[in-house]
Amino acid sequence: MICPVCKEDMIVVEHERIELDYCVKCFGVWFDAGELELLLESLGLEESGFRMEEIMALPEKRATEEVRKCPICRKKMRKVTIGHTPAVLIDACPQGDGLWFDGGEVNQVIRQLVDTSPGDTQGQVVTFLGEVFKARE
Numbered sequence: 596m597i598c599p600v601c602k603e604d605m606i607v608v609e610h611e612r613i614e615l616d617y618c619v620k621c622f623g624v625w626f627d628a629g630e631l632e633l634l635l636e637s638l639g640l641e642e643s644g645f646r647m648e649e650i651m652a653l654p655e656k657r658a659t660e661e662v663r664k665c666p667i668c669r670k671k672m673r674k675v676t677i678g679h680t681p682a683v684l685i686d687a688c689p690q691g692d693g694l695w696f697d698g699g700e701v702n703q704v705i706r707q708l709v710d711t712s713p714g715d716t717q718g719q720v721v722t723f724l725g726e727v728f729k730a731r732e
């Protein structure tokens with residue numbers, strides 16, 4: 596799959612049964628529909644409420660950031676924000692093919708979820724971030 600920012604081939608990184616497309620140049624990450632839920636579940640963060648259909652229903656944000664095209668259907672993606680303090684601006688395919696996170700944004704979102712979630716997810720999350728997104732830390 597081609598990175599919507601760099602326009603170069605991405606690599607596939609695997610974490611348990613989840614395969615994410617990852618750009619080694621800009622560190623952006625593409626989640627196919629359903630993969631975000633699988634990832635959050637694997638980290639014990641499934642209560643977060645970040646689900647594809649909810650993200651797709653969010654109002655589009657006005658942003659100065661460049662418009663990206665969905666790497667699957669090539670339609671212009673919508674800018675939406677998820678999380679809080681600070682909210683993270685991500686790109687969502689208008690027909691639900693998936694979500695694009697710029698470099699470092701997945702880490703930001705996961706860290707916010709860990710901070711607000713009960714129970715001990717810290718260890719798993721640190722492992723995940725270390726294994727999958729080495730290049731960014």
Ligand SMILES: [Zn+2]
Nearest residue numbers: 665668688692
């Ligand atoms: Zn699409």
